[in-house]
Amino acid sequence: MNTFWDYLWYTILVFAFVAYLIVLFQIIVDLFRDHSVSGVAKAVWVIALVVLPYLTAVVYLIARGRGMALRTQQAQAEAKQATDQYIRQVAGKSPAENIADAKALRDSGVITDVEFEQLKAQALGQPVSAHNAPTGQ
Incomplete structure (x- = not known):
């Protein structure tokens, strides 16, 4: 070559x-x-x-x-x-399904309104505020 x-x-x-x-x-x-x-x-x-x-x-x-x-x-x-x-x-589940599950838990009395709001914020990808943090009960 x-x-x-x-x-x-x-x-x-x-x-x-x-x-x-x-x-x-x-x-x-x-x-x-x-x-x-x-x-x-x-x-x-x-x-x-x-x-x-x-x-x-x-x-x-x-x-x-x-x-x-x-x-x-x-x-x-x-x-x-x-x-x-x-x-x-x-x-996993969609945010709407997570919120519906959390609402069912709140309605049955397993979680409080504050915990429901935290779960809802987490499902929506929003930061959880300090005043909504659990008190350790």
């Missing part, structure tokens, strides 16, 4: 190889994400990707590209739904 053209050709080859690897991994992920394809068909696709890599990748993208995009969108939607559910679970 002594000339500029050698370096340019080497760069093009590296780019093509990295692009192929990215497409290859996307195809393999899509193959194993698709439950409607049999194991034999998956094995044939993988073998074809090894034997005739670029041709098989192009054929796969043409033949199954639309389904590939839909499966990716579905997987992303499922991941988002799972994340949202986890966040809701970890976050």
Whole structure:
């Protein structure tokens, strides 16, 4: 590699190889994400990707590209739904639910009005004032 053209050709080859690897991994992920394809068909696709890599990748993208995009969108939607559910679970109750619980405790006589106001302020994210602090009773 002594000339500029050698370096340019080497760069093009590296780019093509990295692009192929990215497409290859996307195809393999899509193959194993698709439950409607049999194991034999998956094995044939993988073998074809090894034997005739670029041709098989192009054929796969043409033949199954639309389904590939839909499966990716579905997987992303499922991941988002799972994340949202986890966040809701970890976050706990809403401020309105916390206030309603505190009101039920106040109405049943378990807590005083001062304690109710403290719980309400905490649920709303407001600082609790010193004159509303419990007296240690």
